[in-house]
Amino acid sequence: MAEGLLIEGRTGDWEMVIGLEVHAQVISKAKLFSGASTRFGAAPNSQVSLVDAAMPGMLPVINAYCVEQAVRAGLALKSRINLFSVFDRKNYFYPDLPAGYQISQYSQPIVGEGDIVLDLEGGATRTVGITRLHLEQDAGKSLHDRGPAATHVDLNRSGIALMEIVSEPDLRSAEEAGAYMRKLRSILRYIGACDGNMEEGSLRCDANVSVRRPGEAYGTRCEIKNLNSVRFVMRAIDYEARRQIEVIEDGGTVALETRLFDSEAGVTRAMRSKEEAHDYRYFPDPDLLPLVLDQAWVDEIKAALPELPDDKKARFIGDYGLSAYDAGVLVAEKDVADYYETAAQGRDAKLAANWVTSELFGALNKAGLDIAHAPVSAAALGGLIGLIADGAISGRMAKDVFAEMFETGKEAAAIVEAKGLRQVSDEGAIEAVVDRVIAENPAQAEQCRAGNQKLAGWFVGQVMRATQGKANPKLVNEILRIKLSG
């Protein structure tokens, strides 16, 4: 374990042990066991079938596409696909769970062990274990703020397919937990199994956190529920680990409990715990037969998976000569990777990477836009990069041209022509200007020839001014050096 990951307490060093349980909403038109729509934001209870409302006598029928999505996610997480899996009932009472049980998978999930590669600070990577992925139903939504004494229940979400993805307790810092969330989100978005929208609740995270002395056995863990942004996951974990260290260093013991993160106060708080520990009494759902998959079908799905972030990153490093860090940034979102490849096509690939990650990202960020809505198309940015590489415009001028492209949506070449920005790389023309400037300043030229280096720079400035900044600075330097050499 890297020294840097240890936390210093009053009585020595501590190590965090973190495992994450992520609920990812499956992208599908209909729910996991009914034909009701999954569309977000519809009028309350307008997307509910009698199955979702748990009316007596209704039977669940599984959505084949949701099964396929879970298998795709399992394959993308390099996990074992279980050809035989079982649906169980997880029993508990809550107003937004009309059946009194959630259909889930307990001892025989559809996906078993696998792993995921985290992209860390500075281009480093670390592999973390996936324990399992299983399919289950989402619950309805309870609103507690629409009346002082009442809870309002909307069952539109009830029955939507979720993938619960459980990691091994392999994470050792809030940064690693953040990297895990980002990578999982990236993979699920690449394969189109989940949109990864944390604000709308398509991706939710529960974090299991404990601390221990380095090398010792696991400590008692606390589970922090319902974290709905990567930032909150990281802040909650940091707070919780420090809280536990303080409890232990003060001579207390950490209680096994469920906690909630208060994002405004930045603290975790114990949920009011009932005396009876949760006892879900799982048993196989008698309404559903085991789910049996065909290996040939799984192989077909595997063959049809798109290029995944890790493979794309390796290709960007190998084919384009990018650094691990730049490649990691560019492949995190498929849209960005596609944009980059179009812009870099037939151009200087490293220059293109710099333009996408600095100028383009900066401008998008400032304008509050995502890459899909970039006013500068990938091909247009490629055009600008081509002009820089050809020496038609300087890198300095290119920034101004880019700003105008972003503003107006015009092509780089059109802006350069219209404004007469084309860089002068004609040696004869530059030489003529250099000669004139030298002739106009004989005294300075004399001093320069005598070895006054400061004046060499002054001459460059004079030539650039005389050409309204359009002269190719490299050529100006070269010609001046020849003309002013003693």
Place this chain on the structure above:
Amino acid sequence: MSIDNATVAAIARLARIHVPEDDRANLARELSNILTWVERLGEVDTEGVAPMTSVVEVALPRRADAVTDGGAADDILANAPQRDDGFFVVPKVVE
């Protein structure tokens, strides 16, 4: 297997059924009898036999991913003791 009064109380609580203290001993005896009877199944040697999931050889039926249901909020809410603006309304529950 024998069930004690505390277990009866725990099961009742999980099922949200109110069982008065006086009835628990009786229920404990009845439940114990049932379990003892069921336990006779344990005499059968099931080593290496997979649990039976169905009496007929059929695969789990699957549906296509198509919206075929919904749009019936009034039917869904028909039995609700209280409703408001399309929502079910229940006594406040905040965990």
